[in-house]
Amino acid sequence: DGGITQSPKYLFRKEGQNVTLSCEQNLNHDAMYWYRQDPGQGLRLIYYSQIVNDFQKGDIAEGYSVSREKKESFPLTVTSAQKNPTAFYLCASSNRDRDSPLHFGNGTRLTVT
Amino acid sequence: GNSVTQMEGPVTLSEEAFLTINCTYTATGYPSLFWYVQYPGEGLQLLLKATKADDKGSNKGFEATYRKETTSFHLEKGSVQVSDSAVYFCALRNNQGGKLIFGQGTELSVKP
Numbered sequence: 001d002g003g004i005t006q007s008p009k010y011l012f013r014k015e016g017q018n019v020t021l022s023c024e025q026n027l028n029h030d031a032m033y034w035y036r037q038d039p040g041q042g043l044r045l046i047y048y049s050q051i052v053n054d055f056q057k058g059d060i061a062e063g064y065s066v067s068r069e070k071k072e073s074f075p076l077t078v079t080s081a082q083k084n085p086t087a088f089y090l091c092a093s094s095n096r097d098r099d100s101p102l103h104f105g106n107g108t109r110l111t112v113t
Numbered sequence: 114g115n116s117v118t119q120m121e122g123p124v125t126l127s128e129e130a131f132l133t134i135n136c137t138y139t140a141t142g143y144p145s146l147f148w149y150v151q152y153p154g155e156g157l158q159l160l161l162k163a164t165k166a167d168d169k170g171s172n173k174g175f176e177a178t179y180r181k182e183t184t185s186f187h188l189e190k191g192s193v194q195v196s197d198s199a200v201y202f203c204a205l206r207n208n209q210g211g212k213l214i215f216g217q218g219t220e221l222s223v224k225p
Contacts, residue, residue, distance in 0.1 A: 004156075006156075033212065033213070040217075041217070042202070042215050042216065042217040042218050043157075043202070043215045043218075045212050048212055058212065090156055090157065092156075092157075092213075094213075098144070098145050098164075098206055098207065098208060098211070099145050099162075099164040099206075100206075101147055101159045101162055102157075102159075102213050103159075104149075104156035104157040104158070105156050106155055106156045107154075107155065107156050
């Protein structure tokens with residue numbers, strides 16, 4: 001079955017540590033996205049990539065980094081510079097045309113203490 | 114700029130009641146419009162979409178019509194079930210390869 005896989009589902013880290021969230025898709029989509037979800041604040045875009053080896057900052061990129069070395073993979077690193085990293089992180093992918101919906105993974109809940 | 118505004122929740126209904134969740138948008142050009150649903154602890158699932166004015170998207174008893182004159186895309190269902198309890202997001206996409214812009218989400222709770 002085609003889809004998007006995010007791992008792990010739950011992640012715990014100590015403050016000051018970097019952590020990398022995995023996102024893999026086998027839908028052959030060109031575009032991939034990372035969103036952050038906090039209670040009562042909807043979804044906010046962190047980074048997105050429209051093609052391999054290229055990515056753009058979203059609305060809240062500070063304290064995060066990404067890479068897009070392969071079409072299938074778009075890992076997100078939450079660095080120690082991110083002031084409030086505890087959140088639910090959602091990865092998505094899509095075809096590039098305007099009419100195509102985004103397909104979402106099941107998310108990773110990151111807790112930093 | 115582009116933005117989406119949804120009615121605030123939570124919305125609490127009895128089973129078999131009629132549902133409307135309002136969504137209005139601001140966009141340059143002619144965006145595509147989407148409704149997504151999120152069940153607790155999960156990612157978002159596409160519920161329906163409409164890609165041009167007067168299109169009606171429908172799925173699982175839910176409907177929404179793309180109204181360009183009122184810049185709206187309200188979600189409706191004639192008879193809700195307890196299993197419809199979830200958070201619903203309205204969204205637009207304006208450009209090729211571009212990002213999806215979400216409303217803040219509306220939580221729906223359906224009581225038996």
